[in-house]
Amino acid sequence: MGKIAWRLQRTWRTWTQGAAPDVPPEEDTEPGAAVSAEALDVVLRVGELLLTSGESTERVTEAMYGLAVAYELPRCEVQVSFTGLLVSVHPGHGFPPVTGSRAIRRRTPAYWRLPALHALVQDASIGMLEPAQAHQRLAEIKWARAPYPRWALVAALGLIAASASVLSGGGPVAAATAFGATVLGDRAAAVLARRGVAEFYQLAIAAAIATAAAALVVWVGTPARASAVVTGAILALLPGRPLVASIQDGITGDLVSAGARLLEVFFMIAAIVAGVGLVVYTAVRLHFPIDVSRLPSAPLTLEPVTVLAAAGVSAAFAISLAARRDVLLAVSLGGALIWTLFVLLRGQGVPPVVASAVAATVLGLLANALAVHRRVPVLPYVVPIIGPLLPGGLLFQGMVELNTGAPRHGLLSLIGALSVALALAAGVNLGGELVRAFRRIGLSASGRWARPAARRTRGY
Structure with missing residues (x-):
């Protein structure tokens, strides 16, 4: 009776005062028990594979908590950060606490694993998987073959650049040049990676190679075509995935991971800007005919070619992130639709940042x-969909203006590019929040009642 009265009192206080639930008295808790090392290892390994495959911090935390509850790990606390995982279990009643951790040293986008991992969590949550079975299934997921061969992932980056160059007003020659320059830059970055060179310089070299190809096109007398080449190549390098994840982590209250991810985005953009800026500066010093008045601007039209190019950008992004093949059609339609909405809003005089956010x-x-209908994670859908609106053209424009005597306009262009990128990330996350607000329960028990960070704190 005492426990029932305490729970009723706790529920009443939560409803009337908005207070967080109190910790129950020690004598009312469940009896202690030895911690299953096998179950603890499953929780850590699933969280590690989710995080390294590209899942957001909040979803990883929910999945690990779900497994901890399923395997009856008492008083389990989970901490997920950008670079590591920590799980602590306190049995009580004389049993020693047990803590396990994992360091995340490498993150490789593998979106095709996410549905299988979340299905594993769901099956374990309803009692269909013992820890030993979960270990075996986890190993099968980890070592299963990706849906695309390695060469297809490399070609996908080139297809992003080619489609984006068409979206920026280029023709077949510009698309082919952007494809070749992007693939060449990616292979050069891969060589540097095998030699242990930091990723910052890999991105800088890839951006420099793409911009050098555009400078050569300028040299032969077609500056408009060159701008489409470099715009497409930059778009293939922009960090859309970590940007969306950083905004989502910040909105959901995980400020440490959000700050770390946003810093990663900053360094990636800084590397791209450095590579582009170096080549543009060199080209200007060599008197290449680069004119600010002839910089590109994506034609805001709904012609079939541009709509197909937008769909191609999103589909190629999905392939480069190793998403499952069954998402490609939906992602392609989403890319075409987000471009259509953006063009319609811009046609009504809506500013680019607002139009990007609304679309x-x-x-x-x-x-x-x-994603809710299919009971799968949403990241393989939302990240590729925003690809057509990523601000590759604004970044190139800002670097050219900085190096051709218009530093004020260049800084404004770079700020505008960052604003559009943040608006895109915040917009797709707002769509997810609207869906969450009207759900009772969801993937890994992530319903509207399952987010402690959403409680009103008023800054405390």
């Missing part, structure tokens, strides 16, 4: 609803 919110809402 991303609508597509984020649709993508999250589709």
